[in-house]
Amino acid sequence: MNTKMNRSSSLKCKAVKSLGPNLAEASILPGPLAHHAATCLRCQAEVARFRRLRRELSSLADHIEPAPSTLVERVEQAIWADAAPIGAQHHGAKVVATIAGATAAAASVVAVALWRRARAAA
Amino acid sequence: MTVGEVQPYEEALLDQARQGDRRAFSELVRLHQDEVSTLASRLVGDRELAADVSQEAFIRAWRALPKFRGDAKFSTWLHRIVVNTSWSVRRSQKRHLASPLSEVGQDPVAPGIGPLEAATVASMRPRLLSALNELSESVRAVVVLKDVYDWPHREIASHLGITTTAAKVRLHRGRKQLHGLLWDELGGAE
Ligand SMILES: [Zn+2]
Numbered sequence: 247m248n249t250k251m252n253r254s255s256s257l258k259c260k261a262v263k264s265l266g267p268n269l270a271e272a273s274i275l276p277g278p279l280a281h282h283a284a285t286c287l288r289c290q291a292e293v294a295r296f297r298r299l300r301r302e303l304s305s306l307a308d309h310i311e312p313a314p315s316t317l318v319e320r321v322e323q324a325i326w327a328d329a330a331p332i333g334a335q336h337h338g339a340k341v342v343a344t345i346a347g348a349t350a351a352a353a354s355v356v357a358v359a360l361w362r363r364a365r366a367a368a
Numbered sequence: 369m370t371v372g373e374v375q376p377y378e379e380a381l382l383d384q385a386r387q388g389d390r391r392a393f394s395e396l397v398r399l400h401q402d403e404v405s406t407l408a409s410r411l412v413g414d415r416e417l418a419a420d421v422s423q424e425a426f427i428r429a430w431r432a433l434p435k436f437r438g439d440a441k442f443s444t445w446l447h448r449i450v451v452n453t454s455w456s457v458r459r460s461q462k463r464h465l466a467s468p469l470s471e472v473g474q475d476p477v478a479p480g481i482g483p484l485e486a487a488t489v490a491s492m493r494p495r496l497l498s499a500l501n502e503l504s505e506s507v508r509a510v511v512v513l514k515d516v517y518d519w520p521h522r523e524i525a526s527h528l529g530i531t532t533t534a535a536k537v538r539l540h541r542g543r544k545q546l547h548g549l550l551w552d553e554l555g556g557a558e
Pocket residue numbers: 255258259260262282283286287288289290
C-alpha cells in the first residue's frame with residue numbers, strides 16, 4: 247500500500263518537474279497535480295526555485311550600472327562630426343545618405359572594437 | 369531634480385535636439401547613458417562591446433530623432449534602438465570573426481561587477497549576471513528582454529527577427545538553463 251502510494255507520488259513529482267519553468271506561473275498546475283504539489287515538499291521546492299528565479303531576473307530591471315566614463319564624450323565626438331540632416335524631414339537621397347552614414351558608422355564602431363580586441367589578445 | 373520635473377525637462381531637450389541642437393542631445397545622452405549601457409551590457413554580455421553598442425545606439429538615435437514622434441516614451445524608443453544595434457553589431461561581428469559572440473566575450477565575470485565585488489557580495493545578483501552570460505547570445509537576449517525588461521513576446525520576436533513561437537521556446541530553454549546553473553543559489557537540494 248505504502249509502496250503504491252510512493253510510486254504514485256513519485257510519478258506526480260515527475261509530472262510536476264516536467265513543467266519546468268512554467269511552474270513559476272501560479273495557475274499552471276492541473277487539479278490533481280496542484281493538490282499533490284500543495285503537500286509535497288519536493289515539488290514545493292521546485293516551484294519555489296522557478297519563482298525565485300523569475301523574481302531575481304525581474305529585480306535586475308531596477309539595478310542600473312554606471313556607463314563607461316567616456317561614453318558621453320565618444321557620442322559627442324561622433325555627432326559633432328556627423329553631417330546627417332537633423333531637423334529636416336528625411337526624404338529620397340537624404341534617407342539613402344543617412345542610411346549609408348549609419349551603416350558606415352556601425353561598421354567603423356565594429357572595426358575599432360575588433361582592432362582593440364585583437365590588440366588585447368596579441 | 370524631482371521625478372516630476374524630469375519629464376518636462378526631457379521634453380524640452382527633445383524639442384531642441386530634434387531641431388539639431390547637439391548640446392541638448394548630449395544632455396539626453398547624459399540622462400540615459402546608464403540605462404542604455406546596462407541594457408547593452410546585458411544583451412551582449414561583454415563590457416567593451418556593450419560600450420560600442422551604446423555609442424552606436426546613441427548615434428543612430430541622433431540620426432533618427434526627427435522620426436521620433438513621442439508615441440512611446442523616449443527611453444522605450446532608445447531601448448528598441450539598443451536591441452537593434454546590438455543585433456546588427458553581433459551580425460557584423462559574426463561576419464568578421466565567423467565565431468559566436470559568446471566565445472568572443474571571454475570575461476566570465478558579470479558585467480559591471482569586479483571580481484572582488486563578485487566574491488564578497490553575498491547576494492545572488494553577481495551569480496545571476498554571470499549565469500546569464502553563460503547562455504547563448506540568442507537565448508540570453510530573449511530572457512533579458514522578457515524576464516528583466518518585460519517586453520511582450522511579439523515585440524521581442526519582431527526585434528530579433530524570429531517567430532513568436534521561437535521566442536517562447538528560447539525563453540523556456542533559457543529559464544531552464546538558469547535554473548540548472550543557479551540550483552544552489554535558488555534553494556538547492558531537494
Ligand atoms: Zn512531488
